[in-house]
Amino acid sequence: MPRITVTVDGITYQEDVEPRLLLVHLLRDRLGKTGTPIGCDTGNCGACTVMLDGMSVKSCSVLAVQADGNDVVTIEGLAHGNEWHPMQKAFHEEHALQCGYCTPGMIMAAIDLLRDDPDPSEETVREGLEGNLCRCTGYCNIVRAVRRGAREMSQRSMPEQAEQTEREVRTP
Amino acid sequence: MIPAPFDYVRPASLDEACQVLGEAASSGDDVKVLAGGQSLLPLLRLRLAYPSALVDLGRLPELRGVEDRGDHVFIGALTTHDEVLRSGVVRERIPLVALATATVADPAVRHRGTFGGSMAHADPAGDLPAVALALDCVFVVRSGEGEREIPAAEFFVDYLESALEPGEVLIGVKVPALGPGWGFHYEKFHRTAQAWAIVGVAAAVRRSNGTIEEARIGLTNMGSTPVRARAVEAAIRGVSIAAAGSNGAHDPVRDACAGADEGTSPPSDLHAQPDYRRHLARVLTHRAIGVAGR
Numbered sequence: 001m002p003r004i005t006v007t008v009d010g011i012t013y014q015e016d017v018e019p020r021l022l023l024v025h026l027l028r029d030r031l032g033k034t035g036t037p038i039g040c041d042t043g044n045c046g047a048c049t050v051m052l053d054g055m056s057v058k059s060c061s062v063l064a065v066q067a068d069g070n071d072v073v074t075i076e077g078l079a080h081g082n083e084w085h086p087m088q089k090a091f092h093e094e095h096a097l098q099c100g101y102c103t104p105g106m107i108m109a110a111i112d113l114l115r116d117d118p119d120p121s122e123e124t125v126r127e128g129l130e131g132n133l134c135r136c137t138g139y140c141n142i143v144r145a146v147r148r149g150a151r152e153m154s155q156r157s158m159p160e161q162a163e164q165t166e167r168e169v170r171t172p
Numbered sequence: 173m174i175p176a177p178f179d180y181v182r183p184a185s186l187d188e189a190c191q192v193l194g195e196a197a198s199s200g201d202d203v204k205v206l207a208g209g210q211s212l213l214p215l216l217r218l219r220l221a222y223p224s225a226l227v228d229l230g231r232l233p234e235l236r237g238v239e240d241r242g243d244h245v246f247i248g249a250l251t252t253h254d255e256v257l258r259s260g261v262v263r264e265r266i267p268l269v270a271l272a273t274a275t276v277a278d279p280a281v282r283h284r285g286t287f288g289g290s291m292a293h294a295d296p297a298g299d300l301p302a303v304a305l306a307l308d309c310v311f312v313v314r315s316g317e318g319e320r321e322i323p324a325a326e327f328f329v330d331y332l333e334s335a336l337e338p339g340e341v342l343i344g345v346k347v348p349a350l351g352p353g354w355g356f357h358y359e360k361f362h363r364t365a366q367a368w369a370i371v372g373v374a375a376a377v378r379r380s381n382g383t384i385e386e387a388r389i390g391l392t393n394m395g396s397t398p399v400r401a402r403a404v405e406a407a408i409r410g411v412s413i414a415a416a417g418s419n420g421a422h423d424p425v426r427d428a429c430a431g432a433d434e435g436t437s438p439p440s441d442l443h444a445q446p447d448y449r450r451h452l453a454r455v456l457t458h459r460a461i462g463v464a465g466r
């Protein structure tokens with residue numbers, strides 16, 4: 001059985017895996033990261049979306065062995081302690097979910113699309129979320145939430161950067 | 173579903189990959205090459221495929237990248253769709269590839285799925301095979317015995333079947349860079365929730381002085397392989413582009429597109445019957461030429 005090393009939400013794991021083990025099953029069944037759901041067998045729904053080395057992927061369409069040596073971030077790795085990620089907060093505040101099944105994948109895909117456009121238009125958001133299906137909301141509130149989350153993220157990144165510089169300066 | 177068990181090999185070099193594939197070929201093992209896995213893994217999960225082993229090319233950086241070689245652009249087989257879309261060379265020199273790639277699946281799939289993988293998978297509903305056929309791309313293939321080149325017209329053999337022999341691996345594709353005067357468009361009809369083309373049309377059009385001098389048209393999902401709309405290519409020569417799409421008036425481009433479905437055998441599935449696909453081929457070809465010829 002191949003042995004892989006993979007970092008998930010900041011913790012590095014070594015796991016012996018069957019080659020056929022899907023990344024999403026590694027996350028859910030081995031590491032207990034059940035925040036990432038499975039919604040389909042065809043790679044269509046996007047519920048299982050996570051970040052792999054900083055880019056969104058559908059974890060049902062990646063083998064665990066393919067993630068060997070890589071860095072994974074799931075929905076469970078977004079919050080800082082008790083404080084939600086701005087995108088999580090925006091989904092809450094804009095009522096961007098009903099059953100919530102699509103939400104973890106939506107949030108990961110939303111954060112991914114901001115890499116190319118930190119202040120996306122409605123159309124850019126809809127295109128960026130093309131691979132994520134929601135059966136409940138009709139998408140309107142999701143789009144609104146992504147744009148709000150984006151605004152909050154760019155506002156937040158400025159003081160954070162300043163704070164970091166301050167810390168670096170202070171360190172002897 | 174959980175895929176059926178298989179062995180897994182991750183070669184560290186292209187030579188090793190060729191050796192592994194060569195050995196599997198001579199012992200008759202049913203191995204599959206794994207690139208990005210975005211078509212293969214769903215097939216395994218649906219248990220529509222039962223390979224005995226996967227040979228993962230994912231860690232061969234030499235198969236990755238886009239290179240401008242003057243008369244053509246070479247795209248390494250392992251280059252992801254996302255990398256293709258971010259390549260300035262692709263956008264400027266072979267824009268039809270960029271236009272079609274932008275319609276492939278969704279961002280997350282494009283981060284993993286590869287240019288070469290979509291070709292070798294030879295799905296007639298895939299967008300890139302029709303582009304390769306329209307542009308007369310050349311497929312560069314390697315095995316333990318050496319390298320050979322396969323023209324696009326011979327590469328797509330049947331449904332999900334390419335001209336790759338057991339033991340061979342696709343290392344890249346030469347995409348001819350057509351000169352100035354050419355316009356391009358990829359027109360695709362699909363359901364919003366699924367990016368597979370019900371029908372797609374890849375069009376390259378060379379125009380001068382308001383007339384169409386030459387056109388190359390590749391059709392997606394109009395048979396068990398991508399097909400060239402040769403009847404349209406012949407009928408469109410010398411036609412004035414100015415009248416295309418003109419409302420009500422006689423439109424010679426539309427007349428030329430009446431034969432877009434000639435020689436095709438479109439499939440029937442839950443999305444469309446053959447006669448509807450034939451209709452789509454005519455309408456979408458007209459639209460594609462209208463945009464490409466502008």
Ligand code: FES
Nearest residue numbers: 039040046048060
């Ligand atoms: S569960 Fe991964 S795309 Fe549906």
Ligand code: FES
Nearest residue numbers: 098100134135136
């Ligand atoms: S909230 Fe139910 S699927 Fe999106």
